[in-house]
Amino acid sequence: MNAASATWEPKIVAFLCHWCSYAGADLAGISRLQYPPNVRVVRVPCSGAVNPIYILKALQRGADGVLVSGCHPGDCHYLAGNLVARRKFALLKRLLEQVGIEEQRVQFSWVSAAEGQKFADVIRKVVGDVKALGPAGFLSKAGRASCP
């Protein structure tokens, strides 16, 4: 799989919080909204439960981009999980910048259970951004660039 290939499609791993964004994705589906099929969803209890190593590991195992999405501030099922996550992600962004990983490879969003349309829009944006960047490859492990 290389950038020159006209048929290349990015693989995006999306960590969605169970209480908001996962339900938002569900709503997008129920509402028959169209969005690119490049995203592989991993349901997590809370955006605050997303350890940065999950994100890095996804990139290592062949993801071209990662999205983490949780509840809007104030809506967290665990009260403040998303606020803790917000800090962690701000720091992770700065760290990835230092090692030259493009900003759009790892993105964050707040999507509530009522925002099916926003979920579709976010996916469209992330897939478009990563497509423009091309395959990741930098962190990926030789010979193991294959998440299904």
Place this chain on the structure above:
Amino acid sequence: MTANLRETAARLLAEGTVQLVLGWERGTSPLRTTPLFARAPGDAERLVYDPTCDHNLSGYLGRLKEGRVALVARPCEARALVEQVRENRIARDRVLAIGLPCSGMISRRALASRLADRVIREGRLAGDRLVVAGDGWQEEFPWAEVRDPACQGCRLPDPGIYWLAPEASAPPEGDRFARLEARSLLSPERRREEFRQAAERCISCYACRQACPLCDCAECFTDRAAPALLGPTADPSEAMLFHLVRAMHLAGRCVDCGACARACPVGVDLRHLHLALEREGAERFDHRPGVDPAARPLVGSFRPEDREEFIL
């Protein structure tokens, strides 16, 4: 200074004020020191203190069994001590910090690069010059040239938590974040290349982790078998993941003592990762590591008004 330190340590041990004095003694090679665990007043005679004392001693505090210990502390040890107290790894009243002034530590790498392959048989610091000698040769270097780059720009606040306060030492000149300013001009490609080269050189010995006074999890994520977060291969991506996750774990905790870079056997220096996170913590979240033992942790706490312009 050394005589004073020995006398103080011997007295503390003889009086029974502390059961252990943690300091440095001469190592077996020239310009080398090794940590000294002085348990009897007589041991205090072996204490030394000079710029070759480059281990950060605070890393030992969490595992000591002694009831009360005295720590020979430069500002680097003192800041790490603050972080350890903050994280409840050791009770503050168990440690007497014997404060010492510091004018920076030696960079063996800088020295080695100036000596090519010549072997040092003898070395000492004379005023502001470092004198080294070997078989049939002797050479002098200005101290500033062979001082650790970590120390060149040391402007770190001294937490001032000493039991015996140091005489004031002139802080070295320079801006600690200057290195990041220079890096901000590098293209992403250049940064990736730099990081890849560091990861290829890294032999995953984890000496950086072992030397770090704050990398003291009971079980490191690198050693965990279930889930195995790092694979058993020598692929550079494993080293990249290790260094990135280590930087995240030290965010808001790293006191920038430089022990990791000095401990590295293959010359990997990724301190700019920690420094970038420290600056982000300071600018964005008003967090300064190693200063306030009552501070909230940087990662794991929040303010409702934290900025979130990067979130879609």
